[in-house]
Amino acid sequence: MNINILDTNQLALMDQLISDANTVLVVCHKSPDGDAIGSSLGWAEYMRLRGKDVTVIVPDQYPDFLMWLPNTDKIVRYDKHREKCDMLFKIADLVFCLDFNTPSRVDEMEQALVSTKAKKVLIDHHLKPDVPADLVVSQPEASSTCELVFRIVWQMGAFAQLDKAFAVPVYCGMMTDTGGFTFNSTRPEIFQIISELLTKRIDKDRIYRNVYHNYSEDRIRLMGYVMYEKLVYMPEYHAAYYSITRDELKRFNYIKGDTEGLVNMPQQIKGLKLSISLREDTEKNMVWVSLRSVDDFPCNLMAEEFFNGGGHLNASGGKVEGTIEEAIEITKKAISAYENKLK
Numbered sequence: 001m002n003i004n005i006l007d008t009n010q011l012a013l014m015d016q017l018i019s020d021a022n023t024v025l026v027v028c029h030k031s032p033d034g035d036a037i038g039s040s041l042g043w044a045e046y047m048r049l050r051g052k053d054v055t056v057i058v059p060d061q062y063p064d065f066l067m068w069l070p071n072t073d074k075i076v077r078y079d080k081h082r083e084k085c086d087m088l089f090k091i092a093d094l095v096f097c098l099d100f101n102t103p104s105r106v107d108e109m110e111q112a113l114v115s116t117k118a119k120k121v122l123i124d125h126h127l128k129p130d131v132p133a134d135l136v137v138s139q140p141e142a143s144s145t146c147e148l149v150f151r152i153v154w155q156m157g158a159f160a161q162l163d164k165a166f167a168v169p170v171y172c173g174m175m176t177d178t179g180g181f182t183f184n185s186t187r188p189e190i191f192q193i194i195s196e197l198l199t200k201r202i203d204k205d206r207i208y209r210n211v212y213h214n215y216s217e218d219r220i221r222l223m224g225y226v227m228y229e230k231l232v233y234m235p236e237y238h239a240a241y242y243s244i245t246r247d248e249l250k251r252f253n254y255i256k257g258d259t260e261g262l263v264n265m266p267q268q269i270k271g272l273k274l275s276i277s278l279r280e281d282t283e284k285n286m287v288w289v290s291l292r293s294v295d296d297f298p299c300n301l302m303a304e305e306f307f308n309g310g311g312h313l314n315a316s317g318g319k320v321e322g323t324i325e326e327a328i329e330i331t332k333k334a335i336s337a338y339e340n341k342l343k
Helices: 008-020 034-049 082-091 103-115 145-155 164-177 188-198 204-212 217-230 246-251 262-268 299-306 324-337
Strands: 023-027 053-058 094-098 119-124 135-138 232-234 239-244 274-280 287-293 315-320
Touching (some): 008 119, 034 145, 145 164, 164 204, 217 262, 274 324, 299 315
Antiparallel strands (some): 232 239, 274 287
């Protein structure tokens, strides 16, 4: 089975860009998830193998349940060390942009990213990439950016020389971006990749526990509260949504990552096609939106049309600039507008 993804010219350019660089940055999107952190750590490990001085920079905090991953202690947060990061962008020879399709997704780091004189490479699986880069590896059909990282490293002939420090974060990112391989993960290449990662003696069951069995009591109580008190089930549309206010998050001592995966839970309802999460930002007048669907329902189109977002067919996100009440009304309109596809 062929898992190579770069054509001859792309392969040669990738190798040349890496060979010519000494100081390398690996950056990902704001509010990094498992795929963003996993792909960044995995790619940084490959850069070390190539003898590069590499730094992983993330815009802001990432969830506690990812802090066990190897080499997370080497990650630099832009929001905590802005002056240092700005200097790194100025002196870098090469910047790898992982798991985001547009510069605005790195938030306050955008200016430093777009103004750097370093060469740039984009590796991503989101639609409509517009990051100015010397090399763009965009595969929207991929399960995750971690999948792309593996396939490039494999094609570069480097996988055999890497160890768990590469395999663990890459597997973790693939796992989290597919909901434990429950969506966007039917292609046989994905399971060939998993089998190869297992040759590095990773413990996939422990990785699962470290991510999904690593929450506080407050998170468990928040889940129960949302499912019992806040879930709105619309059987006539085969859809459900819930909203969580800033005060409710505070009540349950919310920390980043506590709502991760919650949007998937309503999908356990028989016949449900669409689940939407509305979470009020803890500081700004903004509501974060997550959408999950099954089969051929295009929640990415709904996210783009109604929630200033986008993503994949069955997993997308967006935001509403406004109140939680406004977000609820927009959600109702969105579900109604897609009535024919939901019924």
